[in-house]
Each structure stands twice: as structure tokens, then as C-alpha cells.
Amino acid sequence: MRGGTMPDGRTLPVRPGPAISFEFFPPKSEAMEERLWDSISRLAPLDPLYVSVTYGAGGSTRDRTHRTVRRIVEETALKPAAHLTCVDARCEEVDEVIRDYWAAGVRHIVALRGDPPSGVGDRYEPFDGGYANAAELAAGIRAVGDFEVSVGCYPEKHPESASFDHDIDLLKAKIDNGATRAITQFFFDADVYFRYLDRVRKAGIDIPIVPGIMMQSNFAGLVRMAGLCGASIPARLFDLFDGLESDPGTRELLTANVVADLCHDLCDQGVDQLHFYTLNRAELALATCRLLGVRPVEMAA
Ligand code: FAD
Numbered sequence: 157m158r159g160g161t162m163p164d165g166r167t168l169p170v171r172p173g174p175a176i177s178f179e180f181f182p183p184k185s186e187a188m189e190e191r192l193w194d195s196i197s198r199l200a201p202l203d204p205l206y207v208s209v210t211y212g213a214g215g216s217t218r219d220r221t222h223r224t225v226r227r228i229v230e231e232t233a234l235k236p237a238a239h240l241t242c243v244d245a246r247c248e249e250v251d252e253v254i255r256d257y258w259a260a261g262v263r264h265i266v267a268l269r270g271d272p273p274s275g276v277g278d279r280y281e282p283f284d285g286g287y288a289n290a291a292e293l294a295a296g297i298r299a300v301g302d303f304e305v306s307v308g309c310y311p312e313k314h315p316e317s318a319s320f321d322h323d324i325d326l327l328k329a330k331i332d333n334g335a336t337r338a339i340t341q342f343f344f345d346a347d348v349y350f351r352y353l354d355r356v357r358k359a360g361i362d363i364p365i366v367p368g369i370m371m372q373s374n375f376a377g378l379v380r381m382a383g384l385c386g387a388s389i390p391a392r393l394f395d396l397f398d399g400l401e402s403d404p405g406t407r408e409l410l411t412a413n414v415v416a417d418l419c420h421d422l423c424d425q426g427v428d429q430l431h432f433y434t435l436n437r438a439e440l441a442l443a444t445c446r447l448l449g450v451r452p453v454e455m456a457a
Contacts, residue, residue: 241270
């Protein structure tokens with residue numbers, strides 16, 4: 157739904173459909189690098205608000221995340237958002253990463269606590285001398301520069317959280333410390349999102365709560381991922397994907413339908429911003445955006 161004037165004076169038409177953003181992960185090999193950049197160049201014409209790049213568990217991708225974000229700044233007109241976590245690093249080390257981002261021209265960070273280095277599901281222990289959680293990290297980022305700060309939030313409650321109220325208190329703390337957007341963990345029922353939105357709004361939180369849309373067509377992988385992060389998968393999806401373990405083509409088509417239905421449900425009820433977990437692949441995101449009326453800006457007039 158964006159329009160406006162480009163730096164070169166061209167006027168962009170107002171585009172129908174929701175505002176969108178895409179998440180990528182830093183590639184591990186040359187082949188993955190090629191796939192990522194192919195996806196970025198195919199998705200860029202859809203004029204995303206920003207594209208985010210994840211930070212591997214325990215800071216394991218620190219350099220790769222930085223390289224990928226830097227290349228986005230240097231070689232594209234896209235606005236990158238760099239994910240950053242508190243895991244296994246002292247505040248000074250994290251602050252150095254933040255300052256490097258500022259120097260590279262990055263102005264948006266997704267501030268996360270991260271998961272225990274021993275693996276998701278284990279008890280999280282803050283690193284000695286490090287930021288204890290995403291709220292503290294948000295404050296640290298804002299202390300370094302005038303960054304836009306996005307954070308994570310959990311429509312089905314964070315698995316470690318004692319209660320929804322506690323979770324929402326922590327979201328409030330992140331906002332008090334400078335966060336201006338929350339991106340949700342993935343979910344598959346629009347009702348789950350709207351129930352959460354209702355709780356959050358009743359708690360007085362008014363920043364955008366942007367649905368995070370998972371584009372994973374490997375159903376077994378999705379079930380594993382969901383189990384670890386406390387996201388539920390409806391029974392109808394188990395039924396839908398049953399017996400398709402060695403049929404990736406059909407799984408891909410079904411995933412496109414499932415994701416499109418979810419996005420339509422959300423947008424029909426007023427959602428105007430979506431964040432796509434692309435897994436570095438363009439096709440599902442492109443197809444979903446088309447179905448939602450989001451077209452390359454050149455074709456939007
Ligand atoms: P926080 O909001 O800091 O806290 C999460 C939970 O921890 C709280 O709900 C609470 O239960 C508990 N907690 C925190 N502080 C306290 C406290 N003071 N007292 C008691 N309990 C407390 N992980 C990565 O490693 N890299 C990524 O790039 C990445 N990207 C993500 C992007 C999105 C949009 C989302 C939703 C998640 C992402 N994650 C990523 C996963 C994230 O790191 C995990 O979900 C992690 O377990 C929690 O991170 P958080 O920032 O939500 O934590």
C-alpha cells in the first residue's frame with residue numbers, strides 16, 4: 157500500500173495489498189549464497205518495507221549475517237534489518253556489533269534474546285556481563301544510535317513464559333526500551349493471532365503486531381520447528397500433508413494454498429502488514445504476494 161517519491165524524483169503509485177517484509181538467513185555455502193541473491197533480486201521489485209537477516213544460534217553467524225546485511229546496503233536499494241541476539245556475548249561485544257552496523261549504514265535491528273547455546277528447550281541463562289533479554293538489548297541498541305528496533309512476540313505464548321500476562325509485560329518492557337514493531341512467531345490460525353492482538357491491545361500496547369508467516373513446505377521440518385518454539389499446528393494440516401513425505405512438489409502447492417488462505421484471513425480482517433519467513437526461497441513468497449494483490453511496483457500503475 158506504499159507510494160511516494162523516490163530519491164530520483166520518480167513517483168511510485170500507491171500499490172494495493174498489505175505492506176510486506178521478507179526474512180532471510182545468511183548462507184553457508186556458495187550455492188546457498190547464489191540462491192539467496194537470486195531470491196533477493198526476485199523479491200526486491202515487490203518493494204518490501206525492509207528485509208531482515210537472521211542471526212544464528214549463539215552468534216554462530218555473526219560474520220555471515222554482517223556480510224549479508226552489508227551487501228544488501230551496498231548493492232540494493234532495500235532497507236535491511238539485522239537480527240541480533242544476547243547469546244554468549246558481553247554487552248561490549250554486542251555494542252561493537254551494533255556500532256559496526258551503524259557505520260555500515262544499517263538503521264534497523266531486530267532485537268532478540270536468542271535461545272540457549274545448548275539448544276532450544278533448555279533453560280536460558282543470561283551470559284555473564286551480557287544483556288539479559290531482548291528488552292535490555294533494545295535499550296542497548298537505542299543507546300548506540302537512533303535505530304528502528306523491532307522485536308519478537310508470541311501469539312501462543314513463549315514456551316518459557318509462565319503466563320500470557322508475563323509475556324505481555326515483557327513485550328511492554330521491550331517497547332518502553334525503544335521497540336516500535338513486534339513480529340510474531342509463526343502460527344496457522346488467524347484466530348490465534350486476533351485473540352493475541354486483543355490481549356495486547358487491552359494491555360495498552362499500540363505498536364504494530366506484524367504476523368510472521370512461515371513458508372516451510374517440508375512438513376516434517378515444520379512440525380519439528382513448531383514443537384521447539386511452542387507454535388501449534390492444526391490437525392487439518394497433519395491430515396492435509398499425510399503421506400506426502402516423498403512428494404515435495406505436491407507439498408509445495410499445498411503450502412502455497414495454506415499460506416494464501418491464512419494471509420487472506422488476516423488481511424480480510426484488517427491486517428495491513430505481513431512478514432514472510434522465506435527460508436531464502438522466492439517462489440512461495442512471490443505467489444502469495446500476487447494472490448494478495450502485491451505486484452512489482454513498475455506494474456502497479
Ligand atoms: P525475550 O522477549 O527477551 O524473552 C522471551 C521469554 O523469556 C519471555 O517471554 C520469558 O518467558 C523469558 N524471560 C525473558 N526475560 C525474563 C525475565 N527478566 N524474567 C523472567 N523471564 C524472562 N533466534 C535467533 O537465535 N536468531 C534470530 O535471528 C531469531 N529471529 C527471530 C525472529 C522473530 C520474529 C522471532 C519471533 C524469534 C526469533 N528468534 C531468533 C528466536 C528467539 O531468539 C527465541 O524465541 C528466544 O527464545 C526468545 O527471544 P525473545 O527476543 O523473544 O526473548
